[in-house]
Amino acid sequence: MAGNSFGQLFRISTFGESHGVAIGVIIDGCPAGLPIDLAFIQAELDMRRPGQSRITTQRKESDTVQILSGIFEGQSTGTPIALLIPNEDHRSKDYEHNKNVYRPSHADYTYDAKYGVRDHRGGGRSSARETAARVAAGAIAKLLLKHAGIEIFAHVSAVGKINAPALAPLPVQELFALREDNIVRCADAAAAAEMIACIEGIRKDGDTIGGKINCVIRNCPVGLGEPVFDKLHADLGKAMLSINAVHGFEYGSGFEGSEMKGSEHNDIFETDGKSPKTLTNFSGGIQGGISNGMEISFKVAFKPVATIMHNQQTVDSEGNAAEIKGKGRHDPCVVPRAVVIVEAMAALVLADQFLRNKVSRL
Amino acid sequence: MAGNSFGQLFRISTFGESHGVAIGVIIDGCPAGLPIDLAFIQAELDMRRPGQSRITTQRKESDTVQILSGIFEGQSTGTPIALLIPNEDHRSKDYEHNKNVYRPSHADYTYDAKYGVRDHRGGGRSSARETAARVAAGAIAKLLLKHAGIEIFAHVSAVGKINAPALAPLPVQELFALREDNIVRCADAAAAAEMIACIEGIRKDGDTIGGKINCVIRNCPVGLGEPVFDKLHADLGKAMLSINAVHGFEYGSGFEGSEMKGSEHNDIFETDGKSPKTLTNFSGGIQGGISNGMEISFKVAFKPVATIMHNQQTVDSEGNAAEIKGKGRHDPCVVPRAVVIVEAMAALVLADQFLRNKVSRL
Amino acid sequence: MAGNSFGQLFRISTFGESHGVAIGVIIDGCPAGLPIDLAFIQAELDMRRPGQSRITTQRKESDTVQILSGIFEGQSTGTPIALLIPNEDHRSKDYEHNKNVYRPSHADYTYDAKYGVRDHRGGGRSSARETAARVAAGAIAKLLLKHAGIEIFAHVSAVGKINAPALAPLPVQELFALREDNIVRCADAAAAAEMIACIEGIRKDGDTIGGKINCVIRNCPVGLGEPVFDKLHADLGKAMLSINAVHGFEYGSGFEGSEMKGSEHNDIFETDGKSPKTLTNFSGGIQGGISNGMEISFKVAFKPVATIMHNQQTVDSEGNAAEIKGKGRHDPCVVPRAVVIVEAMAALVLADQFLRNKVSRL
């Protein structure tokens, strides 16, 4: 109710502040009997980890995950899986000078106004550090989906105005290799090089830049998604918009589709003798809110990180004018580290709808 | 769980198929003591009603709402408010010829695959007729918000490639008058004229066209929205994406914001002596998922309606090739009637978060 | 959230006041493909209907159920099933004289205090009339359970101090016939005769009397119930305690079990070669909150109906002393009509846990 849980049948609840003791997550509803690969969970976290390359924040957190419950002899037991990630590198002093000052385009002011009390250290609960818990939970969702043959892949499709070409029609494993071959996590090498140069320039200026992530889901069975409010793309949209800094979501034809005619946009059905396929895929793999077996595809827009190394005018909690200068160690561009967060949230939606679909008919 | 409910504290559950006996909605959680104006609810429904102008479907439904419970002597009693809208003009025969044929870019195939049984008449549960129930419930949410001084206004900001200019900085009442002055529901008269001409051309061709709706929320108190998953814009995004034909959602700077630098994008705080205001509003009135008191603004992209008056190749439920020709009476462009649906869903999100905020602090 | 919904995966939401237009229920989550027998639903309602015998209220309501949605060609479609029961015999005038007077041991005072507004006619939402909606929904849950081979049977085990002997070990069909052979709905003819005489005496005195209902569930598969908070018996207990006038619930050995030693109370396992069975059944068919395949058995205690035909001192909404005399047509003893309500609520719990169990393992 207080907004810290996500999902219905595969349900996660996260907790923790950026500069508290630890962050973590409980997964309630993971079916019993799923083999759990701890190394895989850690590898996922490593892709989100700060300090992983020269274009991310230089904060040092190993983000080592501990399993507290719900797994016995390498298998899920059907009971809640609790995962803990201790906080390590909390230079809380970096935030003392800003204690009562509202950083522009951060959540400082709104938290204060809502709660009347606020853990100001590093953004507290509003910090994107919370997403590490999502990545850990998402890793377990991915294991469930892998078991069902479903594949998820995301990559950076834009940094600022630099756009990658459409994703090449390659197997996910190859796309993954292409993406992990560069530090910006774009599956197109040429675009990646441009993006990296852009981010390095931005960083030198003490500035930040936005970007976009494209995500595809393959081998999704027909039938996932509930018809009215919990349409598959509505759940995906909410999942993405709940990630820090996201300002937009579109799937299939997206915003461009709103400029098209029905005669151009309709996806004609044909059959391969087994099940209906569509010739085009403006529907983005989802019709009436339910997966139709084609590739699901969506895009997520991230605004630039609010913490910049410039002087900025602002106000403090007493209503006085104040000046703020970005300190600390921050990301010049959030998308390289957000790729695995997007995948994690998509996995959580899919896992949930996968389970929900199991009770949709006799 | 099966996706027919929306909201947590102000919670609606809709039911009904397009060609069944009736559609309707239960609102559970409307606080006691709210004056309920039945004429207002009906007026809202009239803006969504089919057959209202020459650029909408010519189906005839009066969409007359009946109150079954929860209101006594003109006031909400705190018990569930049930609203019923009988179906009138069901020419179910219009759909007999398509009984086993999957209409392209409709939900026919996915429903069949998911449930194994389907009310094929007029799309059944997947029909946008279900949104009439949302509009009725949204009207009650609007009454609650009005009580709290919160205003919601949406209008058609684009039809196909015709874009209206940014919303003029006028009071909502004036914007409303401008919008209702034309049948396409755009608050800019010149753009409206172009849009209407466009839709009339499209209709003549038996085709359809997409469009966009822009919605603003004013006088929203600071503090609405929950911090992590139920961010205000995430709930708004899900609400919008759950509307039939919606393919995209963005708020504040949206997709364009992803091309900007932090130094351009940050909204600088200043104070009017009462509370912090921002000089710009790229944040779209929401920071860290919580309303900051500025105008909330978002855009919704609608794909073109799938039912066109052209011959289309497709397959039937046996997997045979088939041809389909659009029959029946359909909208050439959905956005004029969707304006009030967008407002209704926004009102439902706001009403819910308004109540949730009441328990966020001692 | 406002307490008008029950269940998670098989979820019902009821609405309506005793003297409003209608009462009804939405069932969300009934799996697609279930044959729905409308006559069966009506027959269930007939067992709860007022005016059915000389020992129940003489109010006249046919309680005719209408299906508004969710069923197509005799089958559930997976979409919400809405059931409506119009109110017929509302002699609202019977309640005018009590408009501002708080009837002792009724909900008049607490509703007024909670909501500040109240539909005083016949108890409004607090009337047991609401349970007709539960019986209608419970009938559909029973159809789902029947499909899975699960049987539910309840009967009146006590009226006042008259206790029926333990249920005979007969098939449910025979028990049902025995029960329906008398108007008090006790499966033991001799006890039934005593009970009926008791109730007739009570009625003559203008008084009322409490009673107990015993319910058994047979052929329940092993594994229903969630381990911690949603234990099968905890859900059953809540379901029963949510029925008007219920003051107690016990299952298996119940309150008597609290006087026993472990060496007496433990249910020894043996095997019939197929699955473990227990020699005794103090566990009442549930261990660790999960069904173990044995007969589930529980008891429900109902207080006497609060409306009596005597003069009673009380206060009014202004805080003045007042006198009240029961008018209207009320039940001298609620248990004969409550048997089917107990069964309905049990069916709703079982249907819900039956679906939940489907996603508990890979």
Place this chain on the structure above:
Amino acid sequence: MAGNSFGQLFRISTFGESHGVAIGVIIDGCPAGLPIDLAFIQAELDMRRPGQSRITTQRKESDTVQILSGIFEGQSTGTPIALLIPNEDHRSKDYEHNKNVYRPSHADYTYDAKYGVRDHRGGGRSSARETAARVAAGAIAKLLLKHAGIEIFAHVSAVGKINAPALAPLPVQELFALREDNIVRCADAAAAAEMIACIEGIRKDGDTIGGKINCVIRNCPVGLGEPVFDKLHADLGKAMLSINAVHGFEYGSGFEGSEMKGSEHNDIFETDGKSPKTLTNFSGGIQGGISNGMEISFKVAFKPVATIMHNQQTVDSEGNAAEIKGKGRHDPCVVPRAVVIVEAMAALVLADQFLRNKVSRL
């Protein structure tokens, strides 16, 4: 959904197995600004702790609670409060010999059947160790209630057939002192002495015994409880029935009330000039599911602990006959340690309904 969460607005989710790394709980929905007294939480846990007296299990666990999140400078921040209790004394070897053998009247068989995999060490998730997490969360609920002036008090009202007299009409503080003056936690010294002697005899025999707990809630404001399914006593009933070993719940007149007449049972209203009071309290402080301002009173029946030090016949997971002998260190009677669990669950229900009531009217 998987049954590991409780409450709607004040919502807890527990995790952990008896012999895993740790158990714990997340509280989501605790309002911001509540002073949190860590010593109080620990003191509550100490009353549930094993090894506290000669009539409880001799297992040694300090049950030291750690706060991981949600509290900043001694105050709740409105974000999730995560509490961790590491497991210390896990002699898992004590359970090796029973690995594949189903202990009578335990959850071994039902867990195996439901999940197909089971952490057999000390009952795993089905162990009453899980209730330590509830006590920790309940302590925070108590702090919220204390803030609102609401008092909760429970004590042992029966061990086997030894019943304490009705609770003396003393202030809660005095009752608490009387209760904590003896190791069985009964507020009547004479009954307590008998109970202790009884339990010591039972323990010598290697046997166990059931008991009852009576709980009262005072200064509860009028209006808590939702009208239909989430009646205050229905939520209390579910809460109690979810505690390990509980087989029965009654409130107010309870099972005895079912033997009474309406003319005896009705609680006559009078007024003290401020608000209506009742002369008697057969309603147990709740009318129509909503608190009426009088003392709330209920009773909970616990069956005897299943682990006894006798030889017992049983079956193993292969279906073979087996013999089992209780090993390990177990409670001869669970009620002395369960008093604080009953209070904790009551506090959780009250805190939840307290918050829910805040949104019931404008």
